[in-house]
Amino acid sequence: MSPSMKTDGFKPLGETLSGERAQLLQAFHKQGLPGPRSENWKYTRLKELAEREWRAAGKAGIDGATELLAQAEELAGKDLPCLVLLNGRFQPELSRLGTLPAGCEAGALEPADETALLAAAIQRGGERHPLDTLNAAAFQGGAVIRVQPGAQAALHLVHLLSESGEDATCLQSRVRVEVGEGAKLELRESFLADAPSAEILAGQVAEIRLARDSRCEHIRLQRAGSVEWLYTLQHIDQLSGSRYDGLTLGLDGQLVRNESSACLRESGAHCDFSSLGLLDDVRHMDSHTWMDHAVPSCTSGQNFRSVLADRSRSVYSGHILVRQDAQLTDAVQDSKALLLSAEARANARPQLEIYADDVKCTHGSTVGSLEEEQLFYLRSRGIDSVRARQLLVRAFCAEVLESLSDSSFRERLETLVGERMENIHG
Amino acid sequence: MIKISDLHASIEGREIIRGIDLEVRPGEVHAIMGPNGSGKSTLANVLAGREAYEVTQGSVEFLGKDLLELEPEVRAREGLFLAFQYPVEIPGVSNTYFLRVALNEIRRHQGLDELDALDFLELVRTKVRELHMREDLLERQLNTGFSGGEKKKNEILHMAVLEPKLAILDETDSGLDIDALRIVADGVNALRAENRSFIVVTHYQRLLEYIVPDRVHVLSEGRIVRSGGSDLALELEEKGYGWVQEEQA
């Protein structure tokens, strides 16, 4: 283990914790934050995180949240049932769950869930991710979504953060999703924040379980605004014939770290992780994936793209593990970074660990700027260079969005991406 | 229409175009032939405004304007069109959407109203039918995954929609089957008009049977080494380029 960094800055969080949570915070202090020499944190430094005095996010009034919620719904869809977490806490007044179809329950993380979760967290002890331990110790609340076997549901899960104070504020939430046998869930998840003067660390942990032949399309819209640190850890557990399609859209946020892991534990499962990051200024987006092919005949895909302006940076580290038994695995991995400025940086680190012999694993990664040939072709037909660049950037982004099944939602996303790109170009 | 005088151009310090004089009048079709690497595409690209090539000497007048002063997109809006020897694939941009944006840029520049999506679709569908192209190419991403012939026909479609005043076709006939060649030639002939000119770069006399040129020029090592009427193409087909090059020496 590489030397880890001190976590003294998180001590104030302990003042309100007791029992298992206090125990977990102790475990976190013992683990420490990953230090600069940790391979997985090579490009994303937590040093500054360690230097703050973190306070737990308090409750927020719902008045300030309605505007944020309206923005979230504008994009994700106004007709969808929605479950709102404000500063981590379930908000029945803001949520709209009456229209959920039969066979789907969604609500606050219940005490029973919490107990089970904490017990599991303690049991796994020092093996778990330090940021997961921190989250388990300090989470303010969360949500549970369950879709019964055979049922179909669509839901918008909204995380809102509203903080008017000036303290360094730590917000932690957890989400648990269970999709029953043959069931289908379309989950859109938004994160929006309004914290003009506070420094924010937001941590989100999600566990998603897919039973046999179930499906989950999961779209995360990260609009973290001025949030300094956002980290998400999600784990997908899949049984046979299930299919997970995840897409993460990183629209802003100063430093974002997204970790996704999947365990394909029965044959015929398919998991897809995609991501699109639009970065400017000194924004930083770091995506890590772990795709665990544990059994034969599963497939997985990964498509990670970022557009980088100014001095922004993106990191993609994609790990594929094909265990000895996992014959006939088909795993594809692709990452592309489009650099719009000479000072932007992108790093890609594919890691393939293959112990079976009859498998198909491919990976590709490119980092480059807009192609002069394409620009010239467009210009030679009368399109000016600013517009030509915009067209090419939008096209680059559209390739990630094109897999979305809901075309009007896709068009809203494309429009938003287009608007964001116009600002990026200045 | 266009008047090229003593044009020199180089790339990465190497001179490729080494003194070209050429005038094309309104309504004329000029063919440019010449061996591989003689500078035909370079000339076409310099005229279209590709920045990689540096013009070191000479001038080009296009419809009374100093062409070399204009940005590539302004040249297009003023009525210049280049059909690329190797049309560029642009994934993620739809062929129709792109073409509508381009047409409206040109129309706006010329003080005309922009076409809305419906009017445009009608226009472009008509052109597709006239060119015997498959309509699904319109919905596809620009040139992406098009066959060689489809790419060339798509260039002709763009030309037909944008209605340039001067069209430069860089080996648009290469790689076409006989029917496609016919279609391309018909596309060009349909556009032929008193106030529209063409520069057709080709290796084959065959195209020139369909599109009969007013003048034929032979380019060799960055210079026009011989010019003549349409018979010159026939003569070249018979005797090869060695013949003009030898005569030159």
Ligand SMILES: Nc1ncnc2c1ncn2[C@@H]1O[C@H](COP(=O)(O)OP(=O)(O)OP(=O)(O)O)[C@@H](O)[C@H]1O
């Ligand atoms: N971008 C470039 N970089 C380096 N050299 C170039 C570039 N473009 C053209 N050249 C060189 O300039 C010369 C002329 O090339 P050009 O493409 O104009 O020939 P061409 O007459 O069109 O040939 P072809 O009949 O094969 O199409 C060649 O020697 C080529 O290698």
Ligand SMILES: [Mg+2]
């Ligand atoms: Mg050429």
